Every structure is written in C-alpha cells, then in structure tokens.
Amino acid sequence: MAVYTKVSASEISEFMAGYDEGEIVSFKGIAEGVENSNYILQTNRASYILTLYEKRVNPDDLPFFLGLMDHLVHKGTNCAEPIRDRQGTILKTLCDRPAALISFLPGLSVNRPGPDHCYQLGQEMARMHRAASDFKISRKNALSVDGWQSLVSQCECRADEVEAGLKDLLHDEMAYLKANWPAGLPEGIIHADLFPDNVFFMGGELSGLIDYYFACNDILAYDVAICINAWCFEKDGSFNITKASRLLRGYVGERAMTGDEMNAMSVLCRGAAFRFLLSRLYDWLNQVEGALVQVKDPAEYINKLKFHRAVKKPSEYGLDI
C-alpha cells in the first residue's frame, strides 16, 4: 500500500483543467493498490479515484482494462466509470505515467464475508460475465497453465524453504493440471481477482466490483473457482460449504452453469489455488528489502490446494443445485 508517484497541487490542477468535472476541493494519496498510485480527488461536483499506472502494469493492456470498465458501466453493471476529458479521452498521461480518472464507487469491502455476501457476489459476478460478453477487445490470461509452469520453474529450487515437500507438491500438481485442465467450457471475460478487497458493500448490499487490472479472457467458471478460494474458507483454514453453496446459487441464478462446468469445479478450484499459491510463493521468495508492499503468506494457499485435491465430487462445494 503506497503512493509511488507524488503528484503536486499544480500538477493535479493542470491535469483537471482538461476535464469538465468541477473545481478541485481536495486531493489525497490513498494507501491502497499494490501496483499503482491512487489518489482520492474531490471536486465541488463529485468524488473520483485518480490512478497512475506504475511499472507492473503493461501500458498496452490499459485500453482493454479501461475499455472494459467503460463497457460494463454502460451495460448497467456496478462498476467504477472511467471519466472522459473534454476531448473524450480516457487514458491520459500525468507525471510521465499513464493515468486515468475514475468515478468514485461508494462502499466498503468486508473483512469477514458471510453467506449472504457470497450470494450477492455470485449474482454480481454472473451479471458481469453476461455484460462483458459483447466487449470487443480480448486479453490472454498470463497467469493460466503456461504461466504457472514458468512460475514453478522459477520457484521450485527454493520451494522447500517455505514448507518441506512443497517442491514435490508443485511438480505433482503442475502435471495434474496440465493433463486435466478442462477444454471446451464456456469462456469469456473474467475479473480474475475478485477477492473481498475488490468487492464493495453498503448497508449490506453489494455496491460494486473494483480493480479490473487482472481481467482477461478465460473459462468463466474459473472466476467462480477463484472466488470459492477467496471467500469460502475461514481464517482457521476450514472450508465453509454454506458460503460456497450460496455463492454458486447466486451465480447460477444469473447465468446457468452447464453440467461440464459443475463437474470441472474441483480442477478449476485446484488451478485457482495453484495460481495464487505460485504468485505468493514467488513474491515470498523474492521479497525486496524495504519494499512498501506487504508480502502474503503462501501457506494459506498450500492448505486450500490440499483441500481441493481431496474433493471427489461437485456436491462437496455445495453444488447440488
């Protein structure tokens, strides 16, 4: 959590002169976003988030991310809206970085989601999948099977520093996923990072999904599998089938799942757990001294992966719907 690029009062004033969004009332860096610099900006008209894209975001992907958000807003989804300047431009430059002004989405992320939060998340995710179905740009998921293989190669020799036997687990799982990753399931645009941090609620109602900077084209049900991992385990590591069942029920109420999708849920959940295990392991093994970002413990996802490896049938996720 950090602001990597400091934008001065004169720089933001000059930048905002290009927009028709009112007079600046306040401007403060916010301690959110592990990859970009974010500011909350208030004018006499509304609140906004100003994002400066730092080096971990590929500038070539920004038309996809911002275009997707714009598309979703115009389809009526609860998504923050990229604001156009007087020339109609969304993607701008500020302090030598790509930058965009985004509407402020109200709401708070929940730290301990309950079954009803999961239900609403399922609903909203399915609506988003439907709304994105006619978006014209596509983006490959760099963190799918091929990307996992590359992370395994970079981490394997030091994996056992984190937990004895982890190197073998990585190899086994990689081989299994390569051989069994499902083909032919419905694909489309997925959020790919719908952790509780990225879902806002207000007064108990879901108010929106944020942070589309991992969005990509992939198996739609893989997005559901990521959420089962991120929302349906308790802090003590135990799986909460009630939450998973509610999440799935919310999802299928808005977008029917095929039998193949349901039958693939275990392998998709293994893949999702593996993906976050690998990225956390990589960050863990490559910690930068004095970095501003707090590294997350990969052990949480080792345990989740082991849970999914033991799953025998979809009903163990509450998939009796």
Next chain:
Amino acid sequence: MAVYTKVSASEISEFMAGYDEGEIVSFKGIAEGVENSNYILQTNRASYILTLYEKRVNPDDLPFFLGLMDHLVHKGTNCAEPIRDRQGTILKTLCDRPAALISFLPGLSVNRPGPDHCYQLGQEMARMHRAASDFKISRKNALSVDGWQSLVSQCECRADEVEAGLKDLLHDEMAYLKANWPAGLPEGIIHADLFPDNVFFMGGELSGLIDYYFACNDILAYDVAICINAWCFEKDGSFNITKASRLLRGYVGERAMTGDEMNAMSVLCRGAAFRFLLSRLYDWLNQVEGALVQVKDPAEYINKLKFHRAVKKPSEYGLDI
C-alpha cells in the same frame, strides 16, 4: 506516509455507531501523516478524517491537541473540528489506539508557494495566535533550547558523516543560541510545524491550517521564524525576501509585533533552522531499514542556518514594516 493500523469494515462500522454523523459510504486509508494512521471517511452527510494515534504521539498530549483544535474552531479559525460522539466525547479508542474523528478540511497544499500564499499564511497564523490566546491548557515545547542540546549530544559524534565540519557548526550554534535565546518576548500557543504541507488553499484562498500535533507554548514570533524557513527559500537554496516581506506584512496586519520581536528575528530564524536541522539529522543518522517514512535531507537546513548566521539586521528579512 502509511497506514500503520488497519481498521476493518466491521470495526469502523461499530465505531461510527457511537456518532450521529450518518451512514458510512466509504472508508479509505490515506498516505499522509508520518506519525499516525489516517483514514478518509465519507458518510451520507459529510467527509471526515479518522486519526489513530500511533506510538510517536504521547497520549497525555491529546487533550491539549484536540482541545486546541476545538477551541480554534469555536473562535472562528479555519481549523478542522474534532467531532463529538453521542456522549460528547472527542478522544476515543479504536483498535487499541487513541483515536479521533475530525471534520474534513477542504483544500490542497501548495508545493511552490508564491508571495501571496505567504501573505495569507502570515495573516492566518496571526489570527490563530490571537484565537488561541485564551486556551486554558498549556504544553511545553520539547524541541526548544533544552531539547536541541539533547539532540546535539546524540548526533555530534556522527555529524561529520553528513557534511565535514558539521560537528563544529552544531557546537558553535548551540553555544550561541543558549547565550542569545531571547527572553521576555510575547508568548502563547504556536503551531510549530507550519510547513506548506500543513496549509490548505482552495481557489487561491487559504482554507485552513492542519496537523496541530506539534503545537505548544513558546515565543509567538518563533512560529513566524519557522515559516520564514519553511516558505521563503527557493528549491535552489536562495532566500526570497519578497516572500518573507509578504509573510511578515500579513502577520503584523493581524497582530502587531514589538520592536524586540523584530530585532530578535535573526536569532529566532537561527533557532528554527537549528531545530529542523537537528531533527532531520537525527532521523538521517537513525534510519530504520525498510521504514515507511522517507527521511528528509538535513543539508537543506544546514544551508538555511548558514544564511541566518550571516544576517545582520531585520531588514534583510524584509522587516522594514
């Protein structure tokens, strides 16, 4: 810049239930305040800053700081207002830390103040000095002559690592200030940290002073001297007499200065430069690996101190008023 204590959605909801300030709409950690954790909180009624006081603030000082802000608001000063809960309490506890909800003061701090900003600062500082004159609590300035001596003792043996000859300069200056620090000048409550970061402007008009967490009782003109150091030097180190003259003119328009105060301006400026030189030197020599706070270069204040040492008469500050 950092949020040291992470407050969850349920913790802030429970906390805000004690206030009559509306429903929470958003809550985000802000990357400001080197000593405390700060959040911007919006309700359906207004915006606020929530501050959790971290270990560098002495909890015994909080009734002074918050009481002073409350006093200044009720005297009509442009100051953020500490908000009372339903029981009338300002100083509360959140996540095991002292905490206070403060009204949101609009405005932006200027990175390159001009002469008119300096004039308005002088005016507002003098009004604040007047408004605080009947505040009942007092607080000793821990960073006055005695405090400087202690910092000199802690830094002297390594001072020459920063600049050759700095150790001798510290000794000379400490001896001079001890012998010449003025007595009998008008005293009262000073802000003691009125750097451009802590002064907000909106549409060219000063909208308020923030961050009273160094406020204390001391010589009033010493606050002016701190501002001359903080506002009237250019980035290249040169002194801008126009800005100083405007700052002083703004000040004396609201609170007349005695001849003794004017004659003491050089020694007060030396003291102010020495105080910030010492605290920056201390932080520089005691950098914590991986700390979230960026340490400021003490060299800037070595140069400012040298400038003031060469000043022969008040008119060199534009004090021909």
